[in-house]
Structures are given as structure tokens and as C-alpha cells.
Amino acid sequence: MTVEATPSEAQRIRRVSPWRTFLTRPEFGSIVGAIFIFLLFWALTGFVVGKGFMSTQGFAAYIEITAQVGILGATVSLLMIAGEFDLSVGSMIGAAGLILAMCVSTYGLPLWLSVVITFAFALGIGWLNGYLVVRTGLPSFIVTLGSLYMLRGAGLALTRVLTNGLTIVSGVGTATANDPIAWLFNGTLFSINGGDFKVELVWWIGVVLLATWILLRTKFGNWIFAVGGSKDASRSMGVPVSRVKILLFMATAASAALFACIQVLSVGTADVLRGQQKEFEAIITAVIGGTLLTGGYGSALGSAFGAFVLGVTQLGIFFVPGFNSDWYAFVLGLLLLVAALLNNWILRRASGARS
Amino acid sequence: MTSQTSTVSVLEARNVSKMFGRVVALKDVTLSVRAGEVNCLLGDNGAGKSTLIKMLSGVHRPDGGTLAMDGEPVTLSSPHDAQARGIATVFQDLAVLPLMSVSRNFFLGNEPTRGFGPFKRFDINSADEIARQQMKEIGIEVRETSQLVGTMSGGERQTLAIARAEYFGARVLILDEPTSALGVKQSAIVLRHILRARAKGLAVIFITHNVQHALPVGDKFTILSHGRSIGEFKRGEVGLDQLLSLMGGGAELTELSTELEQLRAEGASQETATPAS
Numbered sequence: 001m002t003v004e005a006t007p008s009e010a011q012r013i014r015r016v017s018p019w020r021t022f023l024t025r026p027e028f029g030s031i032v033g034a035i036f037i038f039l040l041f042w043a044l045t046g047f048v049v050g051k052g053f054m055s056t057q058g059f060a061a062y063i064e065i066t067a068q069v070g071i072l073g074a075t076v077s078l079l080m081i082a083g084e085f086d087l088s089v090g091s092m093i094g095a096a097g098l099i100l101a102m103c104v105s106t107y108g109l110p111l112w113l114s115v116v117i118t119f120a121f122a123l124g125i126g127w128l129n130g131y132l133v134v135r136t137g138l139p140s141f142i143v144t145l146g147s148l149y150m151l152r153g154a155g156l157a158l159t160r161v162l163t164n165g166l167t168i169v170s171g172v173g174t175a176t177a178n179d180p181i182a183w184l185f186n187g188t189l190f191s192i193n194g195g196d197f198k199v200e201l202v203w204w205i206g207v208v209l210l211a212t213w214i215l216l217r218t219k220f221g222n223w224i225f226a227v228g229g230s231k232d233a234s235r236s237m238g239v240p241v242s243r244v245k246i247l248l249f250m251a252t253a254a255s256a257a258l259f260a261c262i263q264v265l266s267v268g269t270a271d272v273l274r275g276q277q278k279e280f281e282a283i284i285t286a287v288i289g290g291t292l293l294t295g296g297y298g299s300a301l302g303s304a305f306g307a308f309v310l311g312v313t314q315l316g317i318f319f320v321p322g323f324n325s326d327w328y329a330f331v332l333g334l335l336l337l338v339a340a341l342l343n344n345w346i347l348r349r350a351s352g353a354r355s
Numbered sequence: 356m357t358s359q360t361s362t363v364s365v366l367e368a369r370n371v372s373k374m375f376g377r378v379v380a381l382k383d384v385t386l387s388v389r390a391g392e393v394n395c396l397l398g399d400n401g402a403g404k405s406t407l408i409k410m411l412s413g414v415h416r417p418d419g420g421t422l423a424m425d426g427e428p429v430t431l432s433s434p435h436d437a438q439a440r441g442i443a444t445v446f447q448d449l450a451v452l453p454l455m456s457v458s459r460n461f462f463l464g465n466e467p468t469r470g471f472g473p474f475k476r477f478d479i480n481s482a483d484e485i486a487r488q489q490m491k492e493i494g495i496e497v498r499e500t501s502q503l504v505g506t507m508s509g510g511e512r513q514t515l516a517i518a519r520a521e522y523f524g525a526r527v528l529i530l531d532e533p534t535s536a537l538g539v540k541q542s543a544i545v546l547r548h549i550l551r552a553r554a555k556g557l558a559v560i561f562i563t564h565n566v567q568h569a570l571p572v573g574d575k576f577t578i579l580s581h582g583r584s585i586g587e588f589k590r591g592e593v594g595l596d597q598l599l600s601l602m603g604g605g606a607e608l609t610e611l612s613t614e615l616e617q618l619r620a621e622g623a624s625q626e627t628a629t630p631a632s
Binding site: 021213235297 | 444451468475477503506
């Protein structure tokens with residue numbers, strides 16, 4: 001055996017094809033998954049075009065679900081890349097919706113002010129979640145599980161007191177009927193053959209693009225990856241770990257508030273129980289989008305495809321003969337497992353490509 | 356003293372002590388390093404090496420004694436303060452983030468930006484360019500600067516961290532066990548780079564418990580044992596065996612070996628005694 005010299009340059013700078021690079025991108029799985037799920041449901045509904053699953057009404061319906069969960073998924077992805085969870089987004093949706101509805105219909109405040117108050121409340125709770133996580137060093141899973149229950153419980157109890165025993169606040173629709181600000185959250189962009197495409201589509205695309213830009217093209221984005229990779233290593237390189245985490249908890253809470261504004265102004269009522277399970281759907285969206293549960297790696301763009309997978313599945317099942325929406329939860333769980341396995345595989349290819 | 360500035364130590368600890376509660380972690384330790392010099396800090400586990408380097412990198416403050424830079428006493432109030440003064444510490448397991456790309460790692464915490472206000476963004480192109488150049492300079496060809504650091508070998512990762520510290524203007528490099536988790540070939544990459552940094556005029560403090568790694572690169576050897584300095588030896592003054600025995604606490608080792616001898620002798624005499632009776 002000869003002594004191994006430094007490897008030759010040719011061996012080292014072997015060109016990598018764009019296709020191979022794409023295969024190691026974190027969002028690769030979600031793009032393939034989105035196409036696959038779409039084709040699968042189209043096949044299961046008999047490749048029919050023009051009605052049911054493959055109609056503009058159908059498309060508008062699952063895009064609506066996609067956009068709503070996608071808004072949460074994008075910010076939750078960033079937080080998960082930074083190595084933390086936020087389980088409180090679900091009850092934050094209920095609580096924020098309630099605050100908005102009470103400001104508008106119980107106290108008669110103008111809508112713009114009510115929206116500002118709602119977001120201020122969400123940002124405050126988000127800050128508190130983040131502060132507790134970084135100060136106590138407790139896992140965010142536990143801290144936000146606590147705030148999940150506390151927000152839900154306090155929301156229920158206080159609403160009953162303030163509304164004489166009800167947990168639903170109505171009258172938002174009539175109070176905001178002619179307010180142009182309401183259109184920002186419940187407006188219809190355009191209709192094609194009876195399929196209404198709502199303004200939340202713009203919010204969703206905006207949030208995803210902003211999150212992706214921050215993650216990939218700013219200093220802060222670099223810090224998000226680093227903090228999730230190793231807190232101690234980041235700190236030793238001068239990254240403000242606590243600030244990064246707290247800001248991201250505020251971002252997830254703000255996205256829950258946006259979700260709440262869209263829902264309350266679209267439906268016209270607020271229910272404190274709204275948003276249940278959304279915390280898990282947001283996490284599943286992020287994981288399908290290629291974000292690791294352990295942090296340090298992932299994609300905000302991928303969460304958009306993850307949300308699409310969720311939206312198509314939720315509505316697609318409804319159109320498949322012999323199935324009903326009871327199967328939604330089952331399929332969602334299955335998708336999560338498959339996505340997590342796929343992410344592992346992609347990560348191995350990306351980091352172990354040495355072979 | 357002022358006339359011979361070149362002999363002034365860039366970084367120095369003068370009779371420093373540190374207590375953790377009632378435990379004496381360091382007592383009266385002195386260590387210094389000059390520009391273009393490698394001081395190897397040797398010692399067994401628990402000898403106080405980590406405490407000393409944490410002190411030199413601004414994590415801990417000395418309870419007694421002083422730190423000095425260029426001959427002037429200084430207080431290092433935080434790791435950030437130490438970095439700002441040109442002291443770069445590369446910790447063994449905290450050197451790099453394996454799931455991030457080469458250029459993202461290289462510029463972590465020092466990202467170049469373009470634009471201003473809300474449009475201020477991470478200048479990824481120039482980061483890629485500089486990272487590629489720097490890696491090439493130290494002899495590591497990067498396939499793609501988007502390549503994850505996890506694909507690099509252990510030696511290359513440590514070297515990346517050292518190159519990064521040099522690039523960002525470090526005057527003192529503190530390397531915490533950079534070779535302890537590495538094989539022979541990988542260690543060689545790191546040792547070669549230590550000599551390179553020395554040739555560039557950096558002051559290097561190289562912490563290790565592997566004497567074989569220290570001997571070929573060290574100008575000075577400082578040995579710690581049980582929180583105390585056993586002494587500073589110049590290159591050529593000491594050999595491998597001597598360093599080894601000093602590290603393990605020479606007297607203790609001798610004591611141990613005589614004790615072991617006795618045990619062997621007793622065992623032998625018992626063995627010969629039993630069949631006879």
C-alpha cells in the first residue's frame with residue numbers, strides 16, 4: 001500500500017449536476033409528494049375533468065385550506081429549523097379570533113384597531129413563550145403545551161363570563177360589512193366557473209416568500225439554521241441565540257393571529273374552540289416540506305408544498321367514492337411518517353454524499 | 356522591556372487562580388504565548404486545561420492573578436470581548452455546524468451584507484467566493500460551496516474553523532483538543548495547519564493530551580496537573596518520555612510503578628509458596 005497523498009483536484013471538484021443538487025434540496029420530497037398526491041386523488045376519483053376533484057370549485061376549495069394551513073406552516077418551519085416547537089398556535093387561533101370578535105362586536109371598536117389589538121396580543125404571548133423557553137431552558141414542547149392549554153382554558157372561561165355563558169361571539173359580519181379593511185382578510189380575488197379564489201391566497205404566498213427570503217438570503221436566516229444546528233456552537237460564534245428564538249416564537253403567534261383574522265372575518269363569528277389540531281397540522285406541513293424535527297435543516301418554501309399536500313388530501317378524500325373524511329386523520333398520520341423517512345434519506349444524501 | 360517589543364507575549368496569564376465553590380480548579384498558573392509561537396498546553400483529564408482556556412477566551416474570570424495582552428493587563432468581560440481583541444477559540448465539538456454549507460459556516464456571525472434598511476441581505480455570492488478562495492488556500496478543494504460541512508472529514512472541519520478565525524483577524528488562536536477525536540491522517544492535516552498559522556505570525560495555544568501531537572509543532576510546553584502548573588519547557592529541553600511522565604504527575608507514576616512491582620512480587624511469591632505447602 002502506498003501512502004495516500006492529498007487527493008487530486010480532479011477527484012475533489014467533480015461537477016455536480018443540477019439534478020443531483022435538486023435531489024439533495026430539503027424541499028425535493030415535498031414537490032414530488034405534492035405532484036404524487038395530486039395525481040393519486042385524481043386517479044382515485046376516476047380521472048374525471050370538469051367536476052368534483054378536478055374542477056375550479058374543487059381547486060378553489062383545497063387551495064383555501066392549503067393557504068390557511070400554509071400561513072402557519074411557513075412560520076412554524078422557521079421555528080422548527082431553529083430547533084423549537086410551538087404547540088400553542090392552535091389555541092392562539094381561537095384566542096386571537098375571540099379578541100378580534102369581542103373588540104368589534106362587543107366593544108364596537110373600529111376594525112383596524114381591533115386587528116392591531118389582536119396582533120399585539122399574539123405578539124405578546126409569542127414573546128412570552130420565547131422568553132420562557134430561553135430563560136428556563138425547558139423544552140419548548142412543554143412550555144408551549146402549557147400555553148396551549150392555558151390559552152384554551154382561559155379563553156373558554158373568560159368568554160363565558162363576558163358573553164353570558166356562550167363560547168361563540170357573533171355579529172362580526174354585520175359590524176364589518178362595509179369596512180374596506182375586512183376585504184383584506186375575507187375578500188374574493190377572482191372567480192372562475194363558480195370557484196372563488198380568496199385574498200388569503202395572497203397572504204399565503206406573501207408569507208411563504210418572505211419566510212424563504214429571510215431564511216436563505218439574510219443574516220438572520222443564517223442564524224436560524226445555526227441556532228437549530230447547535231445552540232452552543234452558535235453562541236460561540238457570536239449569534240444572539242435568545243433573540244433569534246424569541247423573534248421566531250413571535251412570528252408563529254403572529255401567523256396564528258393572521259389565520260384568526262381571516263377565519264373570523266370570513267365566517268362572521270368567533271369560536272374559542274376554533275383552531276384545534278392546527279398546531280399539529282402546521283408541524284406536519286413543515287415536516288412534509290422537508291424540515292427536520294430535530295432542527296438545523298429545512299425549508300420554508302417546502303412548507304408551501306406540504307400545505308398543498310394537506311389541502312388536497314383533506315378535500316380529495318371527500319371526492320373519492322367509498323371514502324369519507326374520517327380517513328383524513330389516518331392519511332395525515334401516514335403522510336407524516338413517509339415524509340419523516342424521506343427527509344432522513346434526503347439528509348443522508350446531502351450530508352453523507354461522501355460515501 | 357519596552358525596547359524588545361517582539362519578545363512581549365501577545366497573550367499571557369500571570370499566576371491565575373480559579374475556584375468553583377470549594378474546589379480549586381486552578382492555582383497560580385502562568386502561561387504565555389508570543390507571535391509566531393506555539394505553546395502546547397498539556398495535561399491529563401481534569402488537570403484544569405479547560406478552565407484555563409475558558410479564562411483566556413473570556414468565559415470565566417480569574418479569581419486571582421491577571422491576564423495580559425501585549426504586556427498590558429486586560430479584563431476579558433465576555434467571549435465576545437475576547438474575540439474583539441483578536442483571541443479566537445476553536446472548541447473541539449463546537450467548531451462547525453455539519454448541516455450548514457461551507458460558506459454559511461465560514462461566515463456565521465460575520466455575514467457580509469448588501470443593500471440597506473429592510474432590503475439588507477446576506478451577500479451569498481461574495482461569501483461563496485471568499486469561502487472557496489480561503490478553503491483553496493488551505494488545501495481543501497470544495498466541490499460546491501453549498502456542500503454541507505457534514506460531508507467533510509473531521510480534520511477538514513477543524514481546519515475550516517482555524518482558517519475562519521485567521522480570516523477574521525485573530526492574533527491568538529486557542530485550539531481545544533483539535534486532534535483528540537481524529538485519526539492519524541486527519542490529525543496530520545490539523546497539525547500542518549497549526550504550523551502554517553505559526554508561520555503567518557499567529558500566537559497559538561494548542562491544548563492536547565497527546566504528547567505525540569504536541570512535540571512536532573510546539574515551541575513551548577506548559578504542563579498542568581491537578582490545577583497547578585508543573586512548568587514551562589522549551590522545545591529540545593524535554594523528550595517524549597519526560598513529558599509523558601510529567602503529564603501523569605511524575606512522582607505519582609513512580610509511586611504507582613513501585614506499588615505495581617510490589618504487587619507482582621507478592622503474587623509471584625504466593626504462587627511459588629502455594630504449591631510448596
